[in-house]
Amino acid sequence: MANIYTNISKNTNKTWMLMTGFFVLVILFGYFFSVYYNNPVILYFFVIFSIAMNFTSYYFSDKIVLTLAGAKKASREEYFTLYTTLENLAITAGLPMPKIYVIEDPTPNAFATGRNKEHAVVAVTTGLLLILEKNELEGVLAHELSHIGNKDMLLSTVVVVLVGFISIISDIFLRNLFWSGHRDNNKSNIVFLLIGIVLSILAPIFALLIQLAISRKREFLADSSGALLTRYPEGLASALRKIGQHSKPMQRQSNAIAHLYIADPKGRKIGQKISGLFATHPPIEDRVNALIGK
Secondary structure, eight states, rough: OOOOOTTTTHHHHHHHHHHHHHHHHHHHHHHHHHHHTTOHHHHHHHHHHHHHHHHHHHHHHHHHHHHHOOOOEOOOTHHHHHHHHHHHHHHHHOOOOOEEEEEOOSSSSSEESSGGGGGEEEEEEEHHHHHOHHHHHHHHHHHHHHHHHHHHHHHHHHHHHHHHHHHHHHHHHHHHHHHOOOOOOOOHHHHHHHHHHHHHHHHHHHHHHHHHHHHHHHHHHHHHHHHHHHHHHHHHHHHHHHHHHHOOSSSSGGGGGGGSSSSSSOOOOOHHHHHHHSSSSOOHHHHHHHHHHH
C-alpha cells in the first residue's frame, strides 16, 4: 500500500518533469511570439523569464501561497494545543517541526506548503480549530504532515506558480490579438498565428488538468498515510465529516491555491458527476468511506 514513504522519489521526479515541461512550453510561446512579431529579443526574454520563474516557484512559492491565503504565523503561546499536537505528530513521523500559520476564517480548512520537509509550513483556519476535537485535529494535521513527508506538497506548490504564469501569458497573447493593429497576410505568419492561438487556448486547460489530477490522487494518499500515522482513521474521518457539514466558501479565495487545501475552499457540494469531474478535491463521502473501510 502507498504510504508516507513510498512515493517520495516519484513525486520528486514529477516535480522536475513539470518544471522542465514548463520551461519547454514557455520557450515555445517565446518562439511563436518572436516569429509572429519578427523580433528575436522576445525569445531571449522568454528563456530568461522561464528560468527565473522556475527558480521562484521552487524557492519562494510557499511565501506566495501564504500571502494568497492571508495566513499569519502562529505563536506557541497563543495556539498551544495546535502547536504541541503538531509537534508530537512530527516527532512520530520523523519529520522536522513545520512552521505553523493560522488563517482568520470561520470555514474549517487546512493546507501544507513548502519546498521540502526542512522548509515546510502547515496552515489552518480559525474555523477548523473551533469545531474539531483533539483526535480530529490530530487526523487533519497528520494528513498535512503526510503531504510533507510524501513530498507531494512541493509538486502542488510549484503548480501554483507555474499554472498561474501559463494562464497569465496565454491571456496576454489573446488580448494582444484583439487589441493589436498588426495585420499580415503572409501565409507563414498566419500559420504561426493560428498555432499561437491554439497554444494560448490549450495551455491553461492542460495546466488545470494537471492541477486537478495532482490534487485528487494526493488527497486519498494523504488520508491513508495520515490514518497510519495516528493509528486512528476515525479521527480524520470525523474531521472530514465536520468539514463537509461546514462547507461554506472561504472569505479569501484564490483558484491558484484551491488544490492545496484539505477540502474545497469554495465550499462546493461535490457529488454530481459533472461537477466532480472539474473539482479540485474528491467527494468527502468517498474519502470517509475509504478511511473506515466501506
